[in-house]
Amino acid sequence: MHILLADDSRATSLPLIAHLERQGHCVTYVQNGRDAVESYRASPPDLVLMDVVMPEMDGIEATRRIKALSGARWVPLLMVTSLSAKDEIIAGFEAGADDYLVKPLVAETLDARIRSMQRIASMQDSLFGIIDNVYDAILSIDDVGTLRSYNRAAERIFGYDPAEVLGANVRMLMPSPYAEEHDGYLSRYLRERTPHVIGIGRKVSGRRKNGEVFPMVLSVTEVRISNGYQFIGIVRDISREEIARKKAEASSRLISQRGRFIQTITDAMPGLLAYWDKDLCCTFANKSYLEWFGKSPDAMLGMNMRDLLGETLFAVNEPYIRGVLAGKRQQFERQITKADGSIGHTFAYYIPDLDPDGTVVGFFALVTDVTPLKEVERLKSEFVSSVSHELRTPLTSIRGALGLVLGLYAKDFPEDVRQLLETANRNSQRLTLLINDILDLEKLSAGKLQFDMKIQSLMPLIDEALSANQGFATEYRVRFVVVERADEAKVLVDGHRLGQVLANYLSNAAKYSPRDGTVEIRVRLTDRQVRVAVQDFGPGVPQSFRAHIFGKFSQADSTDTREKGGTGLGLAITKELIEYMGGKVGFDSVEGQGATFFFDLPAIDLAPDQAG
Numbered sequence: 001m002h003i004l005l006a007d008d009s010r011a012t013s014l015p016l017i018a019h020l021e022r023q024g025h026c027v028t029y030v031q032n033g034r035d036a037v038e039s040y041r042a043s044p045p046d047l048v049l050m051d052v053v054m055p056e057m058d059g060i061e062a063t064r065r066i067k068a069l070s071g072a073r074w075v076p077l078l079m080v081t082s083l084s085a086k087d088e089i090i091a092g093f094e095a096g097a098d099d100y101l102v103k104p105l106v107a108e109t110l111d112a113r114i115r116s117m118q119r120i121a122s123m124q125d126s127l128f129g130i131i132d133n134v135y136d137a138i139l140s141i142d143d144v145g146t147l148r149s150y151n152r153a154a155e156r157i158f159g160y161d162p163a164e165v166l167g168a169n170v171r172m173l174m175p176s177p178y179a180e181e182h183d184g185y186l187s188r189y190l191r192e193r194t195p196h197v198i199g200i201g202r203k204v205s206g207r208r209k210n211g212e213v214f215p216m217v218l219s220v221t222e223v224r225i226s227n228g229y230q231f232i233g234i235v236r237d238i239s240r241e242e243i244a245r246k247k248a249e250a251s252s253r254l255i256s257q258r259g260r261f262i263q264t265i266t267d268a269m270p271g272l273l274a275y276w277d278k279d280l281c282c283t284f285a286n287k288s289y290l291e292w293f294g295k296s297p298d299a300m301l302g303m304n305m306r307d308l309l310g311e312t313l314f315a316v317n318e319p320y321i322r323g324v325l326a327g328k329r330q331q332f333e334r335q336i337t338k339a340d341g342s343i344g345h346t347f348a349y350y351i352p353d354l355d356p357d358g359t360v361v362g363f364f365a366l367v368t369d370v371t372p373l374k375e376v377e378r379l380k381s382e383f384v385s386s387v388s389h390e391l392r393t394p395l396t397s398i399r400g401a402l403g404l405v406l407g408l409y410a411k412d413f414p415e416d417v418r419q420l421l422e423t424a425n426r427n428s429q430r431l432t433l434l435i436n437d438i439l440d441l442e443k444l445s446a447g448k449l450q451f452d453m454k455i456q457s458l459m460p461l462i463d464e465a466l467s468a469n470q471g472f473a474t475e476y477r478v479r480f481v482v483v484e485r486a487d488e489a490k491v492l493v494d495g496h497r498l499g500q501v502l503a504n505y506l507s508n509a510a511k512y513s514p515r516d517g518t519v520e521i522r523v524r525l526t527d528r529q530v531r532v533a534v535q536d537f538g539p540g541v542p543q544s545f546r547a548h549i550f551g552k553f554s555q556a557d558s559t560d561t562r563e564k565g566g567t568g569l570g571l572a573i574t575k576e577l578i579e580y581m582g583g584k585v586g587f588d589s590v591e592g593q594g595a596t597f598f599f600d601l602p603a604i605d606l607a608p609d610q611a612g
Contacts, residue, residue, distance in 0.1 A: 001118065002026045004045040006036035006062065007080065008054045012104075019107055025114075033057030037065045044069075047117055048077040050097070052088045060091050067096030074124055076117035080105070126353055130273070130364055133351055137235035145169045145186055148230070157216075157237045159209035170233075175207040190229070206235065214239040221265070232265055272346075272367035275353070278325060278360060280305040292369070294340070313337075324350035324363045333370075345374040399428040451494040451580065455604050458489040458530060462523060465502035472510040479518045480506065486525035490604040497577045504570040505534040505597050512538035512595070525603060533598035541589040550575045550585065574599070 003020055007013045008031045017027045028045060030036050034057040036050065048066060052059040063077055079092035079100040089100050099113060131138055137154035141147055147170050150162050158165075158173055165172065171179040188194070201219035208214065217236040222229060272292055275284040285300045293300070293308060305321070306314045313334075320330040330350040337343060349366040402425040410418050466480050473480050491498075509519040513536045520535045541549060550571050575585045578599045589595035 001047060001114070002028070002043075002045040003114075004028045004030070004036060004039055004048045006030050006033060006049065006054065006059065007051040008032060009051075016105060016110075019110075023111060023114075031055075033059055033062030036062045037069070040066050040075075041069060044075060046075065046121065047114065048075060049101075050077055050079055050092075052079060052081045052092065060088070060095050063092060063095040063097050074121070076121060078113060078117070122356070126364075130351070130366075133349070134271075134366065135236075137237070138232065139170070139235070140230055140232050141170045143186070143190060143229045143231075145171065145183055154235065157208070157235060158206065164209075173206055175205050175213045178205065179207075203238070206237075223265075272365070272369070274300075274365045274367075275362060276305055276365060277362040280321070282308070283362070289365075289367070292344075292367075320348075320350055324352050325360050327352050327354065327358070327360050344369060344371045346370060395428060399425065402428060449580075451497060453492055453494055453581070455490055455492050456495055457487075458491050458523065458532070458601075459485060459487050461493075461495055461498055462502065462521065462532065465499050465506065466521070468499065469503055469506040469510075472507045473519070476510040476513060477515045478510050478513045480510075480521060481518050482521045482523070484522040484524060486523040486530060489523065489525045489530045491530060491581075491601045492604055493581050493601065497581070501574045501577055501599065502532075502534075504574045508570070508597070509534050509536035509538075509595075512536055514538060528603055529600050530603045531598055531600050533596050535594060535596040537594040540591040540593055541587065541595050542591060546587075546589070549587065571597075 001024075003025050005013060005017065005020075005027055007016075007029075010031065013029060017029055020027050028039055028043070030039055032054045033050075036048070036059075037057070039045075040048070050059040050063055050066075054062075059079060063079070066075075066077065076098045077096065079089065079097045080103060081088045081092070081100055082103050092100060098117070101110060101113060131151045134151070134153060137157045138149075138151045139147060139154050140149045147165050147168055150160075150165050155161065160173075169183070171182045174182060201217065204216060204218045205213050206216045206218075215238050217238055219234045221232045221234075223232060272289040273284075273286040274282055274289045277283055282300050282303050282305070285295075285297070290297060290300055295303070295308075300308075309317060316334070317332075320332055323330045329352065331348065333345065333347050335343060335345055347368045347370050349364075351364040351366065352360050353362045353364060355361050402421060406418075406421055406425060410421070413421065462482070466482070470480070506519065506521075513519055517537055522531075522533045522535070524531045524533075571585075578585050578601070581601065583599050583601040585597070585599045587595055587597045
């Protein structure tokens with residue numbers, strides 16, 4: 001432990017320093033209050049021993065200034081005074097001292113006080129570990145709107161460093177007109193107690209450092225502290241899709257109110273939070289956790305996790321439990337039965353709690369209920385599937401009628417009418433393709449798409465796909481050229497689905513190749529896998545689009561894709577199909593020089609008598 005000792009008496013300080021160093025502590029020694037403040041500013045210690053009577057600046061003023069520098073981080077400060085100096089003791093506490101020692105110092109008493117402060121600081125570090133590992137922003141302000149704490153998620157969401165906001169007014173995080181109105185609202189609430197956001201929670205707007213205004217959900221809890229009020233705000237940035245991962249909260253200055261204050265903060269969280277010791281006994285659970293499992297606080301405390309989850313669910317979670325007890329963070333999604341018998345879906349994080357020696361003493365379980373999101377996904381899939389099926393029948397009739405009219409009577413129509421009919425026919429074909437792609441994707445997501453997996457030679461499937469897609473080459477005036485073959489390669493695939501993948505790669509390459517260009521196909525076999533790569537020499541993939549290229553409805557540029565055609569689902573389906581068949585997809589591209597899309601499949605090594 002790094003200890004800052006401030007005492008003008010060198011004679012009494014040297015034996016004390018020697019004792020502390022024998023106990024394994026590192027000591028920084030100064031002889032006046034001003035040097036103590038500067039030393040703290042330059043290198044904050046883990047604990048401060050402060051004499052009261054010193055030259056230049058006394059210990060009371062030095063304590064006051066050091067506490068002002070501490071911000072959200074609590075550093076224990078012990079005043080050192082004489083037994084009769086009651087006024088000094090009171091003044092020290094009012095300046096922010098956490099405890100006091102009486103001269104002459106007794107080594108055993110000093111060591112016990114230091115150990116006590118270490119235990120308290122360790123608890124604070126664990127709590128701030130929770131705060132800094134939650135997905136939501138957690139910040140606190142005092143009763144005049146000054147920011148007092150600001151966690152890592154707040155840095156990510158708002159874009160400010162803690163040094164830029166701590167001590168400033170919270171309105172800097174708000175757009176107009178909320179920024180101008182906030183101070184008046186806060187003072188009015190303290191005067192009239194009429195809530196607007198406090199204790200309610202609502203959707204509001206925030207402002208990032210770069211000036212961007214974004215939607216967020218704000219929940220505010222009021223907490224009474226010794227010298228007034230403190231307001232804890234929990235912010236969820238809902239402009240992003242990653243809404244429901246971790247929901248946990250805590251706050252600064254919790255050490256002085258660590259019991260009731262911690263429970264108040266964690267009970268206000270929208271997520272589930274519990275602490276399990278290394279023997280898997282629960283020592284803490286917030287209100288949401290208790291309600292989820294239908295347990296009272298008395299029933300939950302001391303309960304073993306195996307008894308809470310039941311043998312079946314415990315067995316499913318056991319690999320993650322072993323992982324976190326080995327000191328590694330765990331995250332996973334799980335279906336679980338609630339206390340009322342309904343089925344819920346959760347996303348869980350297990351965070352190990354380590355003592356100063358690095359030994360795991362327990363872990364925090366942070367759990368988010370994502371059941372509503374799962375229900376929305378289910379309803380969306382059902383809706384898309386239903387609409388697609390309802391559209392397919394009339395579209396087939398429309399497409400057939402248009403094709404018949406164009407085939408039999410196109411020459412009898414005026415040119416402008418014929419062009420309109422051809423446009424309608426092309427668009428009906430595109431819409432049919434889109435519906436088929438949507439249905440395939442939904443079947444893949446639901447695990448209902450049928451696969452006929454067989455061990456097959458790969459090159460005949462490649463050659464068949466090249467022949468089947470020659471129309472694209474002719475239409476776009478390109479040549480398909482196989483520059484590398486692997487005739488001995490065998491794979492376990494559904495031939496029809498692999499043809500669908502190859503058609504996607506080949507048609508895309510043809511569309512984006514320059515006229516009279518070539519599309520190169522390479523098939524390369526290694527000991528354990530075979531790679532099929534399709535390379536074009538077109539414009540390549542824009543840098544900004546690469547992270548989303550295999551996503552649903554992903555298109556690099558809407559204007560360009562209207563010219564080229566396509567649904568924006570082909571590569572998403574390709575990825576799902578290849579992954580189902582045990583492979584993986586990828587691409588390489590240099591803008592202006594073309595792109596290479598590939599997939600890898602496990603190579604099947606058959607003995608000669610099995611090859612037939």
